[in-house]
Amino acid sequence: MSxxxxxxxxxxxxxxxxxxxxxxxxxxxxxxxxIGSNGAGKSTTLRTISGMMHPSAGAITLYGKDISKMEPHxxxxxxxxxVPEGRGIFPxxxxxxxxxxxxxxxxxxRLIQERMEYGFSLFPRLKERLSQYGGTLSGGExxxxxxxxxxxxxxxxLMLDEPxxxxxxxxVELIFDIIKTLNDKGxxxxxxEQNALMALSIAHRGYVLQTGEIxxxxxxxxxxxxxxxxxxxxxxx
Amino acid sequence: MNRFLQSINARxxxxxxxxxVVFSLGSAIVLSxxxxxxxxxxxxxxxGLALQDKYNVSLYTYTLVNLPQVVxxxxxxxxVYAAIALGYTMVYGVLEFINFAHSEIFAVGAFVGxxxxxxxxxxxxLRSASLGMSYVLLTFAIISGMVxxxxxxxxxxxxxxxxxxxxxxxxxxxxxxxxxxxxQDLIRLVEGLTTGDFNRIFPSFGNFDQRLNFGKLALGxxxxxxxxxxxxxxxxxxxxxxxxxxxxxxxxxRIGKAIRAVAQDRPxxxxxxxxxxxxxxxxxxxxxxxxxxxxxLYALKFTRIDPFxxxxxxxxxxxxxxxxxxxxxxxxxxxxxxxxxxxxxAGSYMGVFTMGAAGSEYKDIFAFSILILVLIFRxxxxxxxxxxxxx
Ligand SMILES: Nc1ncnc2c1ncn2[C@@H]1O[C@H](COP(=O)(O)OP(=O)(O)O)[C@@H](O)[C@H]1O
Ligand SMILES: [Mg+2]
Numbered sequence: 057m058s059x060x061x062x063x064x065x066x067x068x069x070x071x072x073x074x075x076x077x078x079x080x081x082x083x084x085x086x087x088x089x090x091i092g093s094n095g096a097g098k099s100t101t102l103r104t105i106s107g108m109m110h111p112s113a114g115a116i117t118l119y120g121k122d123i124s125k126m127e128p129h130x131x132x133x134x135x136x137x138x139v140p141e142g143r144g145i146f147p148x149x150x151x152x153x154x155x156x157x158x159x160x161x162x163x164x165x166r167l168i169q170e171r172m173e174y175g176f177s178l179f180p181r182l183k184e185r186l187s188q189y190g191g192t193l194s195g196g197e198x199x200x201x202x203x204x205x206x207x208x209x210x211x212x213x214l215m216l217d218e219p220x221x222x223x224x225x226x227x228v229e230l231i232f233d234i235i236k237t238l239n240d241k242g243x244x245x246x247x248x249e250q251n252a253l254m255a256l257s258i259a260h261r262g263y264v265l266q267t268g269e270i271x272x273x274x275x276x277x278x279x280x281x282x283x284x285x286x287x288x289x290x291x292x293x
Numbered sequence: 294m295n296r297f298l299q300s301i302n303a304r305x306x307x308x309x310x311x312x313x314v315v316f317s318l319g320s321a322i323v324l325s326x327x328x329x330x331x332x333x334x335x336x337x338x339x340x341g342l343a344l345q346d347k348y349n350v351s352l353y354t355y356t357l358v359n360l361p362q363v364v365x366x367x368x369x370x371x372x373v374y375a376a377i378a379l380g381y382t383m384v385y386g387v388l389e390f391i392n393f394a395h396s397e398i399f400a401v402g403a404f405v406g407x408x409x410x411x412x413x414x415x416x417x418x419l420r421s422a423s424l425g426m427s428y429v430l431l432t433f434a435i436i437s438g439m440v441x442x443x444x445x446x447x448x449x450x451x452x453x454x455x456x457x458x459x460x461x462x463x464x465x466x467x468x469x470x471x472x473x474x475x476x477q478d479l480i481r482l483v484e485g486l487t488t489g490d491f492n493r494i495f496p497s498f499g500n501f502d503q504r505l506n507f508g509k510l511a512l513g514x515x516x517x518x519x520x521x522x523x524x525x526x527x528x529x530x531x532x533x534x535x536x537x538x539x540x541x542x543x544x545x546x547r548i549g550k551a552i553r554a555v556a557q558d559r560p561x562x563x564x565x566x567x568x569x570x571x572x573x574x575x576x577x578x579x580x581x582x583x584x585x586x587x588x589x590l591y592a593l594k595f596t597r598i599d600p601f602x603x604x605x606x607x608x609x610x611x612x613x614x615x616x617x618x619x620x621x622x623x624x625x626x627x628x629x630x631x632x633x634x635x636x637x638x639a640g641s642y643m644g645v646f647t648m649g650a651a652g653s654e655y656k657d658i659f660a661f662s663i664l665i666l667v668l669i670f671r672x673x674x675x676x677x678x679x680x681x682x683x684x
Contacts, residue, residue: 106564107563108560108563108564127563127568128560128563128564129563129565129566129567129568129569132563132564132565132566133566138564140560140561140564144558144560144561144564146553146554146557146558146561146562147557148553148557149550149553149554149557153550156550157550157551157554157562157565157567158565160547160551160565160566160567161566205565209566
């Protein structure tokens with residue numbers, strides 16, 4: 057079943073044509089990876105999906121519903137989580153307040169507590185930092201917080217924008233393990249990465265984005281063997 | 294009810310109260326010491342002798358005798374400035390934009406409150422009101438001014454600022470200045486058409502003009518009258534209650550947390566399911582409510598208002614917000630109190646200290662000199678930081 061679908065989507069920043077008609081499909085239970093070099097339009101794709109910017113043309117549907125004209129806060133409520141590029145931690149809110157923000161629309165305190173505990177079970181370190189300001193966390197801890205916060209609304213599909221950026225290899229490993237765990241438990245994942253090797257190691261399928269266009273789409277296995285991908289993104293000749 | 298009481302975070306109520314007391318006492322003590330030292334130093338000079346000649350009183354005694362009243366007046370206007378300054382600072386904290394129309398939001402609040410009281414006066418209700426009733430009517434006037442100003446602030450944002458949000462920072466600023474002139478003229482137009490009079494007078498009723506006397510303090514051969522007018526008490530207490538309420542809203546409620554989140558990172562806040570536009574509207578609403586109340590309180594204290602009544606208080610409150618650190622709630626409180634005290638001290642003593650060369654009409658120089666000095670030497674203000682942070 058299709059969870060998220062983009063059909064011929066275009067996006068602009070003023071006169072800059074950042075997405076030139078991309079089509080992407082994400083099915084229930086999948087990890088789909090969007091790879092591409094810096095400036096290819098990966099973040100723009102996620103921003104366009106979550107309503108932070110609106111497509112200039114094309115259709116975006118979430119669970120069969122057209123969301124292309126909806127505002128981000130409404131899209132989030134429709135079941136889409138977005139962990140943005142750079143993590144978007146509120147620096148002057150505590151870890152606890154950051155998590156509470158993630159559940160802003162939830163009024164049931166028990167539910168909030170339950171989901172927070174789930175976050176701590178994934179990242180025990182967050183529990184020790186509960187009353188610390190978000191801005192004082194290390195990069196890895198911020199990424200953990202961003203993911204835990206993204207889960208506070210229990211989204212059906214979670215989009216992650218370069219979760220490995222700037223992290224030490226051990227932490228990258230940990231974050232990717234968690235993404236895999238989340239997926240095993242039923243969360244559909246759309247994963248944006250420059251680290252193509254890592255991304256393809258856990259993804260089922262992938263799309264390669266180049267200057268605003270999808271140039272290849274295939275299963276993760278095949279992408280790893282694709283000469284273009286090997287040359288451009290996996291550092292092989 | 295019990296659960297409601299339990300959920301109230303007492304710390305968030307006590308802390309701002311403590312801050313207000315500290316800021317008030319602190320500025321009163323510092324400024325009093327300065328003028329008393331100056332008075333002692335100048336007592337035997339031409340300045341002191343001139344006063345002795347004219348009024349047969351030493352400069353030091355003159356300074357001391359007037360001190361209690363100066364402090365009370367300074368606090369009264371200081372709390373009014375603080376309430377207005379919070380409107381500037383809240384909006385700046387969330388949008389990084391200076392709402393220059395805020396002075397007219399204040400003026401509209403003042404006019405609505407005063408017009409309601411004038412209407413009640415004409416109907417005879419004010420004169421026949423019992424003491425308790427006169428407080429109810431005053432409260433009603435203040436709340437009406439708040440509601441009108443709050444609604445106006447929300448409308449102005451919706452109509453004149455929101456459509457310009459994507460534009461460069463200068464554009465909404467110009468729009469704000471335009472709205473400010475527009476509202477001034479609108480008040481003039483409405484007042485001209487309905488009452489034919491631009492100057493409106495706060496009706497005299499209740500016991501607000503009376504003074505409470507706490508007795509006399511004997512100091513050598515001089516005595517100091519200790520007392521405070523009831524209206525000053527009302528202004529200070531009402532402003533304190535509102536400032537505590539605002540502090541509580543921002544620091545201890547879910548909406549307040551959302552306001553802080555939006556101030557820190559607007560795009561990410563929207564990804565939390567927060568309706569950012571609604572939070573921005575609430576921010577303008579809260580600023581407008583405070584500004585409107587400040588308007589009615591200002592009219593209560595100074596009695597006469599005209600369509601330009603917002604200009605100077607608005608500008609000074611803006612200076613106060615910058616002084617405290619624009620975007621910082623505690624800073625607005627500090628800046629308002631300090632500025633109100635400073636200008637009242639200057640207005641009261643500059644005349645005698647300069648032998649009449651620079652009288653109280655020059656007191657505004659202080660507010661604006663401070664604004665300029667702060668902008669040059671400490672542009673982040675006394676307290677720096679912004680709304681995003683817990684006050
Ligand atoms: N806020 C912006 N304003 C103008 N152009 C932008 C903005 N953000 C991104 N772009 C441009 O859009 C293109 C795609 O950027 P982005 O989606 O951030 O790439 P990626 O995430 O793949 O590195 C780039 O050419 C970039 O310069
Ligand atoms: Mg990016």
